[in-house]
Amino acid sequence: MEPDEVRQVIDAVLAGRVHEFSKLVREFGLSVRAFVHARVFHAEDAEDIAQETFIAAFRALGDFERGREFGAWLTGIARHRILEHLRARGRRLGAIERFQNEVLHVIETEMKTDGPHSRGERLEALLACIERLPDRLRRVVRANLASEKITRLAQEMRTTAGAIYTLQWRANRLLRECMENEL
């Protein structure tokens, strides 16, 4: 969606045609979800935060500064929501979440770098790249790095959890290369 189209949709929503906002959800939903999923451990929490991001954006749409990049504005809201989520969980954060929080703090600058794979429409191309992976790597990628699944997957593939993470690393590298070639 070109910036002009985004502006037209925003104008339509502000004029009362609220369902037009779903066009923005469709355009930016995947990239916002990817952004949140990269930073939030529990998939359910990530999906909730992604939804809250769009609700907040919808309610604050009148404050959106014209000329600004809408995706970046959404990302800013998402980042704020993630921080709120972490604050709300406070001491109930588990060891893994605390660790993730600290890691994200350390690599904040690097995470801000926008890669070519974070564009919503191009994330779809990732699907094609996944299918080009060797079977073993594709299987790991489809497990989505959830701990319980990794353990089960390691058993199924008759290997160790550590080896699964190495396979994940390889798969991610290949996917990145594939997407750069595709795009």
Add this chain to the structure above:
Amino acid sequence: MKPDPDLILLLQAWSDPEISETERARLLERLAADAELRQSLAEQLTMCGALRAVQAAEPRWLELQDALDGRPINHRPLPPEDFDDQVMSRLIASGAPEAPGPRWRRWLALAAVVTLAGGLWWLSRGTEKTNGPSPVAVASVVGLKAPEGSPAGDRWKPGGLLTAGPIDLTDGTLVIRTSPGVELSLRAPVRVRLLSADEIEVLEGNVLAKVPVGAERFRMHGPTLRVEDLGTESLSSGGTGLSPVRVFEGRTEASGGSPIANLPELAPADVPTGLGQRDEANHGSPPDVETPADQVAAGPSALDIGSYPGLVRSLRPSAYWRFETAYAGRIPSELPEVPPLEVIGDARIVAVGHANSAGELSGTARTDAFRPHFRPDMLAGDFTITCWVRPQSPDSGVLFAATRDDDREREFSLVVLASAETLSNGEPGLRVHFGLKRQGDGDDAPPLVASKLIHPGRWHHLAISREGGLLRLYIDGKESASGKGPDGSPSFTRLLVGRHSARKGTSPAAARPFTGSFDELALFQRALAGSTIADLAKAAAGAR
């Protein structure tokens, strides 16, 4: 090229609780000192986030939907110009076809079965058409098991691509795989309609579905039921006109297909006393009397919390549902022996189960790890909860707990529990407590304590209600306690049955799960009159 071992460890530590604190601290230190490692990790995490998002099923953002104009939101991005049918076809074709073979037996234990009788319904649907077909292939044929010479063999060749549309199979068993990887087995005679890569409408016959990791939220529609897989190994549904669901492992959601407007208000006259002849010796068998799916009626139904922890919530006020027979003990591995779980109306049942192995539930639920779609109006203001309950043991346990999913307005707590007592004659009993508290009220709002005990092995009718500031507790149709409740309007989004969420502030004793059976659980967004509750208890008492 080999990866930096610490990068692999960082990826592992990202999700693996086994990594020690010491190791985590070392990794953080290394990360802070190494820019290259930071960049590599950022790239890996960004890719992992993209993979999780792109591989997850389409979300259903009901709260956002409500904030807009209530119409469903289509999340699928418009495909770029070069993302055409060929790409999709390539995706599907790349999956290695696998002919049905010995795995069938495993499937019977692990995979999902949907049996939805729909012949009449099919006729009644006529030429009604919904959800326009996708122009792209959504599935491919894995194989057909059919008698030699069957004409179906020519049509359903392995590797053949399927677009959205009807499938009518008269011979054999057809196995297809959707693009996200869901394997569907269609047993003739069967009539289905593929709506998309993650949605199928079962019009007639039997369908088995295996939903792998990454294909969560695959949906199956039927005449009276919608089944949504939330990442289970398997789920199943079967029946003749009633659309029951069988859950073997993992999580599923099932919601009734009948609009709530078509359901009659639950009133004593609607509860036929002739139904629900419970046969204790044959507990778990299908009901003797079939009830039309859109009729609210009492039937022989129970949810055995002891072996099948459940989480129930309603999508709509005054929805009514029932659990069709109990999961007593282990779930048998053979499909036909598994008792069904039935949903009626527009209520939704979320069942959470975990299998240690095929067909065996462990008896623990991870409700905390599962956050269903947010609905702020499930229990708010005045309400009534009624059910039949039969304790299995004289042990204390939580009957209900209402909670909120979010942290924003967790102001009220609702807990109904049964505490163990012994009568003067030595007979064990359980005393029901109903507490609805507002945070900060402390001991100023003691729970209601029933004047009458309930007993292990016996069915008791239980009801709690809130009307304005007044709380009431009924046992077997009679008011057993009443008292003032907290000020304000309590609001909950989730009702846990047979257990507490065990969140902070809950003592271990209060969080102990209830062992026993529930039947005919119903929610009302209003306070029922005492006479209505008495009639409800009386109407179905004969069945117990």
